[in-house]
Amino acid sequence: MSYLHFKALHIIFVVSWFAGLFYMPRLFVYHTDAQQKGDVERDILTKEYLRTEKLLWNAIMTPACWLSLLFGGIMLYMSPHWLYQGWMQLKLAFVAGLLAYHFFTLKILKEIRQNKFRFTSLQLRLYNEVATIFLFAIVFLVVLKNTMDWIWGVIGLVIFAITIMSAVRMVKRIREKKSRS
Numbered sequence: 001m002s003y004l005h006f007k008a009l010h011i012i013f014v015v016s017w018f019a020g021l022f023y024m025p026r027l028f029v030y031h032t033d034a035q036q037k038g039d040v041e042r043d044i045l046t047k048e049y050l051r052t053e054k055l056l057w058n059a060i061m062t063p064a065c066w067l068s069l070l071f072g073g074i075m076l077y078m079s080p081h082w083l084y085q086g087w088m089q090l091k092l093a094f095v096a097g098l099l100a101y102h103f104f105t106l107k108i109l110k111e112i113r114q115n116k117f118r119f120t121s122l123q124l125r126l127y128n129e130v131a132t133i134f135l136f137a138i139v140f141l142v143v144l145k146n147t148m149d150w151i152w153g154v155i156g157l158v159i160f161a162i163t164i165m166s167a168v169r170m171v172k173r174i175r176e177k178k179s180r181s
Contacts (some may be wrong), residue, residue, distance in 0.1 A: 003078050010071035018135055020085050021098075024105055025128035031112055032121050053109055065102055069095075087145045089143045091138055104137030110154045122172055129164045137159060 027049055034045035072095075075082075082088045108127075111118055119127070137157055142151075 003075060006071050006074045006078070010068060010075060013067040013071060016060060016064035017068050018103075018131060020056055020127070021102065021105070021131040024053065024056055024061065024109070025124055025131070027056070028108060028112060028119070029121050029124045032124060033040050034121070035117055038046060050113065054111070054140055057106070057109060061102070061105075065099075085145070087141055091141050093144065094134060094138050094141065098131075098138070101134065122168070125168050125172070126165055129161075129168060132164060133157065133161050 031046065031049040031053070034042050034049065036042075108119070118142065137153075140153065
């Protein structure tokens with residue numbers, strides 16, 4: 001197989017991995033919100049969320065994570081000169097952060113399976129946006145490579161993160177106002 005075949009496979013599994021990273025915390029939000037329902041509704045929803053979370057983790061997120069890393073590693077093996085590029089080193093640092101996010105998501109999943117809901121719905125909504133920040137950082141870094149001005153990139157990423165967090169809080173306030181009406 002050629003470098004481009006491995007690149008295509010890497011992209012496919014990165015997309016799949018991110019799909020899981022976006023959806024799992026959203027399931028956590030719904031699962032947490034379900035704890036406020038009546039007994040019958042809560043039990044039905046909890047059973048379904050546990051089933052969906054298990055399937056998402058085992059059938060999509062974990063395989064996609066490892067296959068992304070495998071095909072990315074093969075590409076680096078085929079083109080080791082990328083490892084000496086600043087943008088690739090920074091990308092790998094973001095990937096390490098993404099892996100930390102992935103395994104922290106597993107920690108939350110294990111807690112929820114034990115019926116421990118440590119985070120509020122709002123905290124989980126904010127947590128859900130962390131993957132978006134990683135996605136933007138990694139994609140812009142890979143596409144722009146050496147043409148990226150690192151300082152402006154970091155400033156843009158911080159502004160983007162603040163915007164997302166503010167939007168989540170604003171949506172929460174709007175929902176609270178509607179529920180009081």
